[in-house]
Amino acid sequence: MAPPDLRRPFGSGLSVAAQIVRVPSMCCMSAAQEREMLAAFNRYGFAILRCAERARSRQDLLSLRRRFGAPVPHPRADDDGIVPISPARPVAGFLGSSRMEHLLHTDGAFRDRPETLMTLQCVRPAVRGGLSVLASAQAAYEHLARHFPGRRDALAEPDALTITRTDQTSTQPLFRRRDGVCTLRFRMADGASRVVPRADVRDQYAELCRFFAAPANRLSFKLAVGDVLIADNTAVVHGRTPIPAGMPRVMRRLNFDATGPACDRMAFGFPTRPVPP
Numbered sequence: 001m002a003p004p005d006l007r008r009p010f011g012s013g014l015s016v017a018a019q020i021v022r023v024p025s026m027c028c029m030s031a032a033q034e035r036e037m038l039a040a041f042n043r044y045g046f047a048i049l050r051c052a053e054r055a056r057s058r059q060d061l062l063s064l065r066r067r068f069g070a071p072v073p074h075p076r077a078d079d080d081g082i083v084p085i086s087p088a089r090p091v092a093g094f095l096g097s098s099r100m101e102h103l104l105h106t107d108g109a110f111r112d113r114p115e116t117l118m119t120l121q122c123v124r125p126a127v128r129g130g131l132s133v134l135a136s137a138q139a140a141y142e143h144l145a146r147h148f149p150g151r152r153d154a155l156a157e158p159d160a161l162t163i164t165r166t167d168q169t170s171t172q173p174l175f176r177r178r179d180g181v182c183t184l185r186f187r188m189a190d191g192a193s194r195v196v197p198r199a200d201v202r203d204q205y206a207e208l209c210r211f212f213a214a215p216a217n218r219l220s221f222k223l224a225v226g227d228v229l230i231a232d233n234t235a236v237v238h239g240r241t242p243i244p245a246g247m248p249r250v251m252r253r254l255n256f257d258a259t260g261p262a263c264d265r266m267a268f269g270f271p272t273r274p275v276p277p
């Protein structure tokens with residue numbers, strides 16, 4: 001893995017278009033297209049691949065294993081590790097299978113070792129609603145330092161936050177710091193999960209939730225058919241707006257452990273020191 005020195009915070013003003021890389025398909029990217037994808041990812045923690053060839057999109061998504069490593073297990077995943085995201089068949093406790101807003105989160109926050117890399121392929125966008133939303137953990141981290149001078153370190157303690165869903169539960173730091181690199185694990189009380197911050201960090205956790213709810217800190221956009229969002233699950237939080245009743249929408253989620261060869265050139269997390277603008 002590369003150090004995240006180039007990583008920058010972002011807010012609603014970031015150009016999504018600048019993060020889109022047009023490719024024939026994921027399995028047939030040129031070396032230049034791969035470099036473009038990695039540069040976009042390393043700068044803000046996400047990239048969108050706009051794939052022209054969509055006939056074999058499921059196989060094409062699975063071809064990312066060659067670059068990103070092994071798929072990470074999920075209770076709703078199929079044998080290949082793909083989690084269907086569609087309101088057509090709701091499963092209790094899983095917002096991805098509902099029409100509800102999915103508040104900003106990192107995936108796998110209920111597990112002791114959450115996945116590093118998140119990918120989301122758009123099979124059928126909703127005509128209205130179902131927008132993707134992203135926000136920067138780095139921007140939030142810098143905000144907390146200004147808001148709670150000298151107190152932010154408590155969020156890095158091992159029992160800062162407990163997150164529970166159905167039979168899965170995990171107690172962990174919110175921000176984890178190691179060797180100058182910081183990563184976030186985050187979930188809000190969203191109807192599917194129970195989130196309990198340690199008593200002395202309750203106010204900081206509430207401020208973090210407010211920060212991620214503020215329009216200025218959120219980047220919203222609609223993925224088109226064949227788009228694949230690739231996000232650093234340790235540096236970017238993601239979610240989606242509600243899907244109106246009766247409106248079809250189909251996505252595939254495939255998350256990776258980031259052990260593949262492309263990951264040697266990818267940065268995960270963000271620097272613990274503020275970066276100059």
Ligand SMILES: O=C(O)CCC(=O)C(=O)O
Pocket residue numbers: 085095096097102107120131132238239240251253
């Ligand atoms: O529906 C989406 O766009 C995102 C769903 C999601 O983040 C999830 O199920 O974890």
Ligand SMILES: [Fe+2]
Pocket residue numbers: 105106107238
């Ligand atoms: Fe998610």
